[in-house]
Amino acid sequence: MYLKNAWYVAGWAHHVGNDLLARTICDEPIVFFRTEDGAVAALEDRCCHRSAPLSAGRHKGDEIECGYHGLRFDRTGQCTSVPSQDLVPPGACVRSYPIVEKNRWVWIWMGDPARADESLIPDYFWLDSPHWATIEDYFHVNCNYQAYIDIQLDQTHSPYVHPDTLGNAAKLRVKPTVTRGDRDLRCERLMPNDEPPPLWAKAAKIEGKGDSWNRWVYTPPATIMFDVGAAQAGTGAFEGNMEFGISVHNSHAITPETDGTLHHFWANARDFEIDDAETTAKLGIIRKVFLEDVAICEAQHRRRVQFPGAPEIDVAMDHPTIQARNLLARLIEEERQGGGGSAG
Numbered sequence: 001m002y003l004k005n006a007w008y009v010a011g012w013a014h015h016v017g018n019d020l021l022a023r024t025i026c027d028e029p030i031v032f033f034r035t036e037d038g039a040v041a042a043l044e045d046r047c048c049h050r051s052a053p054l055s056a057g058r059h060k061g062d063e064i065e066c067g068y069h070g071l072r073f074d075r076t077g078q079c080t081s082v083p084s085q086d087l088v089p090p091g092a093c094v095r096s097y098p099i100v101e102k103n104r105w106v107w108i109w110m111g112d113p114a115r116a117d118e119s120l121i122p123d124y125f126w127l128d129s130p131h132w133a134t135i136e137d138y139f140h141v142n143c144n145y146q147a148y149i150d151i152q153l154d155q156t157h158s159p160y161v162h163p164d165t166l167g168n169a170a171k172l173r174v175k176p177t178v179t180r181g182d183r184d185l186r187c188e189r190l191m192p193n194d195e196p197p198p199l200w201a202k203a204a205k206i207e208g209k210g211d212s213w214n215r216w217v218y219t220p221p222a223t224i225m226f227d228v229g230a231a232q233a234g235t236g237a238f239e240g241n242m243e244f245g246i247s248v249h250n251s252h253a254i255t256p257e258t259d260g261t262l263h264h265f266w267a268n269a270r271d272f273e274i275d276d277a278e279t280t281a282k283l284g285i286i287r288k289v290f291l292e293d294v295a296i297c298e299a300q301h302r303r304r305v306q307f308p309g310a311p312e313i314d315v316a317m318d319h320p321t322i323q324a325r326n327l328l329a330r331l332i333e334e335e336r337q338g339g340g341g342s343a344g
C-alpha cells in the first residue's frame with residue numbers, strides 16, 4: 001500500500017540527463033528525461049500503442065520516440081505524431097507526472113496532479129547550499145520501504161549494527177522524546193555527559209565523556225532528516241555552542257520501487273571544514289555505515305518473505321517506529337476513504 005497524493009524523491013538531479021531514465025516508483029514504471037529547457041519530464045513508461053516501454057525508445061529534443069513503431073510523445077504525455085498517417089488518434093497519450101526539482105533532488109507526485117502542492121516538499125536546503133559539504137549516494141535495496149524507514153528511525157540498532165561508528169550504549173539508556181505533528185513526526189534523544197558515538201567523537205576530537213544528540217524529522221511517506229552530533233561534555237552544545245563539537249545533517253529519501261524493493265537517496269551534510277579533504281575522507285565511512293543498514297534489512301526481508309505473516313513481538317524501544325507507521329497508515333487510510341491524506 002502506498003500513499004499516492006504525496007511527493008517522493010525520484011532521483012538525484014544528475015540521474016536525469018540526456019539519456020532516458022527508467023525507474024519504477026510505487027510499482028509504476030516511469031521514464032524520465034530532460035527537455036531542451038532543462039526541465040525534468042516524467043511519463044508512464046508504457047506506449048499507448050502496443051505497450052512497449054518508452055524508455056526503450058529514443059530521446060528526440062523535447063519528445064520521446066517509441067522504439068517499436070515510432071509514435072512520439074511530448075512532455076505532457078500527448079502523442080504528437082504517428083508515422084505513416086497525418087492524424088493522431090484521439091486519446092493517444094500516456095500519463096505524465098508532476099515534477100519539482102528542489103535541493104538537487106527530483107521530486108515526483110504520484111497521485112492526483114490537481115493536488116500536487118509544491119509547498120508540501122520539505123526543505124533540505126543543505127543539499128545545495130555553498131556553505132555545506134555533502135557525502136552522498138544512491139542505493140538500490142531489496143527490502144520493503146517501511147522496514148527500511150524503521151531502521152533509520154530506530155536508534156537502538158546502532159550499538160549492534162554499527163558498533164564501531166554510530167553505536168553508543170547511551171542510545172539504549174536514554175529514552176527519546178517523540179512529538180507528533182499533523183504531517184510529521186519528530187524525535188529527540190539527548191545524551192549528556194556519556195559515551196558519544198565513536199564516529200562523531202573522532203570527528204569532534206572529544207576526549208572522554210561527550211554530550212551527544214540525535215534528532216530526526218520524519219515526513220511521510222518517505223523522507224527523514226537528521227541532526228546528529230557530539231561535543232565535549234559540558235561545553236553547551238545542547239544550547240547551541242558548537243565550538244567543541246560537530247553536527248551533521250543526514251538526509252534520507254526512501255522511495256518504494258515495489259513492495260519488496262526501494263530506492264535510497266542519501267546524503268551526509270556538514271557546515272564545518274567543508275573544503276577539508278581529510279574530514280571528507282574521515283566522514284566517508286558513513287557509506288559503509290549505511291551499507292550495514294542495507295545488509296541487515298535485506299537479511300530481515302528474506303526471512304519475512306520466507307515466513308509470511310509470522311508473528312513478531314513489539315518491545316518498548318519500538319515506539320518511535322510504531323508511531324511513524326501509525327502516522328503513515330492513517331494518511332493512507334484517509335486517502336483510501338477519499339479524504340485528506342496529502343503529505344510531503
Ligand code: FES
Nearest residue numbers: 047049050066069
Ligand atoms: S508500441 Fe509504441 S509505437 Fe508501437
Ligand SMILES: [Fe+2]
Nearest residue numbers: 151161162293
Ligand atoms: Fe543504521
